Structures are given as C-alpha cells and as structure tokens.
Amino acid sequence: MARSSVSIYDIARIAGVSTATVSNVLNGKGRFSQATKELVESVAAEQGYVASYAAKVLREDRSRTVGILTPDVSNEFFSAMVLGAEATLNDAGYSSFICNTGNRQDRAAASVRSLMEKSVDGLVFIGGSRGAEPAVVGDLPCVLSDYETQTLPARCAVVGNDLRGMTRSQAAVLARRGCEHIAYVGVGTGGRRWKTSPRYLGYLDALDVLGLEPMAALESPIEGASRDEAKAAVVEAFARNSSVDGLVAPGDRIALGCLDALLELGVEPGGDVRLIGCDDSVYSRIVTPAISSVDRHVPEIAAQCGRAMLAMLAGEEPVGQVLVPYDVVERETTLGPSA
C-alpha cells in the first residue's frame, strides 16, 4: 500500500548486477564503470524505483530529519519561525516533522516521544510550552527558542531575543512619550508563572530605572484566545483604575485586544493612552490606528535556529546562547494619531 513494491533487489536483478552496485551507483559512492552507472540508472528510472527511507534509517541509524515543536502554526509568529527554520534545514538536506502541541504538556510529551520513535536527529522547540523534555531527549541535539525551561537538555542551543530587554525597551518608549502609569498586560503568557517571566521582569526593570510605580499588572487566568482576553482584561482594569496611560503588550494579538478595549472605552489610542505590542506582525501595521511594536527579526531567529541545529548535527559543540537583535517600531499608538 504505502510503497511501490519495487525494491533494490528488483533493480539489481533486472540490471544483472548486485544490490551493492545499485546502492553505490544511486548514492554516488564507491567505484563503478560508466556503463554500469547508466544501466542501473536507466533501470531504476524505468521501474520508478523509490528507495525506502525506513530501510535506510534502520540501517544508518540517522534519519536526516528533525522535529520542530510549536504551539500552533496558525499563529503568524510561529509559522514564520517554523517556515524559516525548516528552510534552513531543508537547504542542508534535512526534512522536518512539524508538531503542533497546542501549548499542552501532554501533547508536547507525546510529540517528543513520537519524534524520537521516528529517529529524528534533532529537536527544535519553538515557543511557549515548557515541560519535562530534557529528561527524555537524552543527548539529542536541541534548539530552544522562546522556550522556557528550568533544566536544559544535554546538547542544546538557545536562540532568540533578549526578552527582558524587549519589555524594557517597550516600557522605555512609552515613558519617553510621556506615560507615567504604565501597565503590563500579562495575558496568555502561561498562567501562574508569568510574574517571574523575563518579560515581566524587564517591565519592572524599566519602571524602576524610570522611577515610576508599576501598575497592578493586568492579567487574565485563561490561555488561548488572547485577543479577547486582553480586551476584557483592559476594560476591566480601566473600570478599576482609569489612571493608566501606557500599555505594554507582550504580543500583537494581545495588543490588538488592548486596542479593541481602548476604542470601546472611548479613549484615544496614542493620545490618552499609549500602547506598544510585540512581534511586529501584519496586524499591527494594518489596523487603525497602527500599533507600535517590536520587530524581533523573526527570519533571522529562524535561520539561526536552523544553523545552530545544523552545527550540532555536524558534530560541533552547541553554540550556547544566540541573541538576535530587535527594533522598536513606533506607529500611531505611541506617536499619536497625527503621525
């Protein structure tokens, strides 16, 4: 069912040579005459021969395949990451298995197991869900990006932005534009632990430096549809305390929700209340008013993920940590509507 039934034996038999020779010719290894080469190649083509990867993997104990785990490729940030990492890997002859974990530990664990069964040569973890992977991956090369863990896998590279620095920059921008009551919209970042997250700490850093008082951070316990949550959280927060004049959002979907809230509340984004998101997605550019954001250089992060993996795959030592620069992009929600 799965595979056309013609095997290397068939080719060998029809061509009147041994399987060793067929293998050599088709892989360009070893020595063989030009005549043999042509013969074998023509027979193989004629028969529509497709080599069995399974047999190859079984024999070679390496699959030239890596697993990429991500919460959800329908999220534009993750899909761009996956696409970029995959491209880099592909160029080097590696395929990738993409797994959507839905940000759930059980699915992530199942995926890791399934990937290991498939003899993947490495694992790339992109985004969100943290779990007990290190225990199970053994010495499989791993790349982590935007991934929180307590214990790193044995052979592991970490690539991404300086998250703490990013929120620091976001808050700083708001302050520069005159905000004095800046809140962090801690929605959808993973529940209970977000108050110790690098991003939140960066926010605190900035306020500390600026001599401003941190606002009771806006927060919602639910993960998932972050846009609506964020909206609800902001609306509710303003009902409690309307002195807020700056919002730091850790992602553009959340920022979108903030914008929804501001519009609904009738306050002027970029005027009464300034707002800055993160990821610089298309969304932030096309809404009105356009949302200031942080360009994380996603293509570069993705490529670096791929490269870090390839380096380990080639037997090199893990590169350790790779920091990719980011840029603040100001638009109407910090510059004001006139911009």
Place this chain on the structure above:
Amino acid sequence: MARSSVSIYDIARIAGVSTATVSNVLNGKGRFSQATKELVESVAAEQGYVASYAAKVLREDRSRTVGILTPDVSNEFFSAMVLGAEATLNDAGYSSFICNTGNRQDRAAASVRSLMEKSVDGLVFIGGSRGAEPAVVGDLPCVLSDYETQTLPARCAVVGNDLRGMTRSQAAVLARRGCEHIAYVGVGTGGRRWKTSPRYLGYLDALDVLGLEPMAALESPIEGASRDEAKAAVVEAFARNSSVDGLVAPGDRIALGCLDALLELGVEPGGDVRLIGCDDSVYSRIVTPAISSVDRHVPEIAAQCGRAMLAMLAGEEPVGQVLVPYDVVERETTLGPSA
C-alpha cells in the same frame, strides 16, 4: 546518535523473554500472562525503550504518516487548513509531514518524492501548485483541496468550495450594491492560466447573468507578494480606465492590496468603488474600512480533507468530490462606510 541504543532485543534479554513476547506485550497483541506483561513493561520503562519506527515501517510497509503539501504555511489560509487536517489525522493516530513547496513545481516534485521515500500512506495537496504528481503517486491515496490538475491521481478525493460559485457570489453582491463596472483582480493566481480558472469563469458567469460587461481584468504577471502586486495593478488600471466601480478579489491579501490602492487613489471604498475579497481572514476584519469577504468554512474543509484521507486509508473507495458551503460576509467595502 539518533536513537537511544536500547532495542527490543535488550528488553527481551533483560526480561528473560523472547522478542516476540516483548513485541506482543508492547503492542497489546497476542496472548501473554499478566506477570509477563508487568515484567516487560517495567523493564521497557526502566531502560527508556523507544521502539524504532523505521524498523516497524520497514516490516509493516505502512508508516501511519501522511504528507501534506502546501505552498506556504505562513499564509494564514494554508496554515489553518494544514492545522485542521493534521488535527483530524492525528486524532486517528496518523502523523503528518508538512512540506512547503513555495508554489514551485520543482520543490513540489522533490517533496512528493521525498514523502514517498518515507513511505507515507497518503498525500494531501492543499492549494495552488499543480504539477505532474498523478504520474508519480501511483495508487497512493490523495486528497486535493484548492488544487488544480488536469489529471487526477488514481485514488483521489477532491474537497473544497465551489470556486466558480464563489466568484459568482462575489460579483453578484457587488451588483446588488449597485456596481455596474466590475473587475476581477486576477493577481497571483498562477500566471498564464488564470483566465481559464474556475474563479475567473465564475466572474464571467455572473456578469453574463447580470447583463454587465466584463472589464478588462486586472492582472499582474508576477506571483508572490500579492498584496503589493494587487495594489500596483489596481492603481495602474484606474489610470487607464477610471469607470471601474467594483472589484472582485480572489483572496484577502489581494483585497488588501486593492484597498491600499483605493485609499492611495483617494476613492472611497464602499462608496465610489466597492470591493469584496475572499477567505475572510483576520485581515479583512481588522482593517479600516473592513473588507467584505467570503467565509470558506476553512475548519470544515480541513476536517473533510482529513476525513476523506482516513476513509481511503481505511480501505474505502475515494469519496469523490466534497463541496463545502461558503458564506458571503458583507462589511464596509460593500455596505458603505456608514455600516
């Protein structure tokens, strides 16, 4: 490197049973005592045993894996499709290999080949690129969605919307709102052949029924960044002929480009010129003015793709063609800014 080195032989030896028994226990097949079961399971767990998929596939000649080919998962329409199809497949115990072809024939062909090497049990083609696959896939079950081909694979289901009907509906909506000079923005749909595409034909259908004259369709030879292309095409078209008062776009990115163009030209979207896109992506909802669009019921298409594949995988006859309904969603660009 790839796999932890503990094999079924190790488990058998340590547990003091045969490999056959280990296999039976771990797969819940055959007969064995409770004691044996517990023994084997504990040894396996203890040793961190992970079965080799490669060996399994080689032996069973089926991989419980399907290949999903798509132009580009960073496109929100495709990523939603992929995600949905994958989910349905996953629930039934199938993994999927996702391949981004970049809409290029050579990459698609290479991907198909690579997938077949990997003994995938089926192939799902989502979107755009048409090629000579049917010749090479043999009797592998295939699902095609939004995929143009002349010749269908042997075992094949086609699932998606009635494309011709969709553009017909789009044009009809514009006409109902009073448009009399409706143009089809044929950008990025694949170059030379789009004038025979179902979508374009649907547009012609509608104009015919309505007794309107088809406009020289706007067109751009380049594929790719459809938004900017569309903008350029529309701007240029208006320079030539400013009587156009309705635009049918085959996708939201293109619609976005149309909107850009209208705004740049200083004509009022929804007033002077009405516009309707397709796919009902987030974009169409969050821009100002909001773009009317066609909700294609993507989650349902995706699920049907998965189900059609599963049915064939289970040995059933291909379901043939599955048509998924769609809805027109009117927003400001057809209803007018007051809406």
Place this chain on the structure above:
DNA sequence: TTGAAAGCGGTACCAT
C-alpha cells in the same frame, strides 16, 4: 570494478 552476505530492529507465523 563488482558481488556475497551480515545486520539494523522490529513483526508475525509456526512450533512448542
């Protein structure tokens, strides 16, 4: 330059 054969890690048939 070519070939014979072992072995990768499972599964399943056939004995016992």
Place this chain on the structure above:
DNA sequence: ATGGTACCGCTTTCAA
C-alpha cells in the same frame, strides 16, 4: 502462553 526465526530494504565491509 511463549519462543524461534524468517523477512522487510538497504548499506557496508570484505573478498574476489
């Protein structure tokens, strides 16, 4: 209930 073993398709020594 359990074990022995052939076999899946390929790569890779080692010999010829």
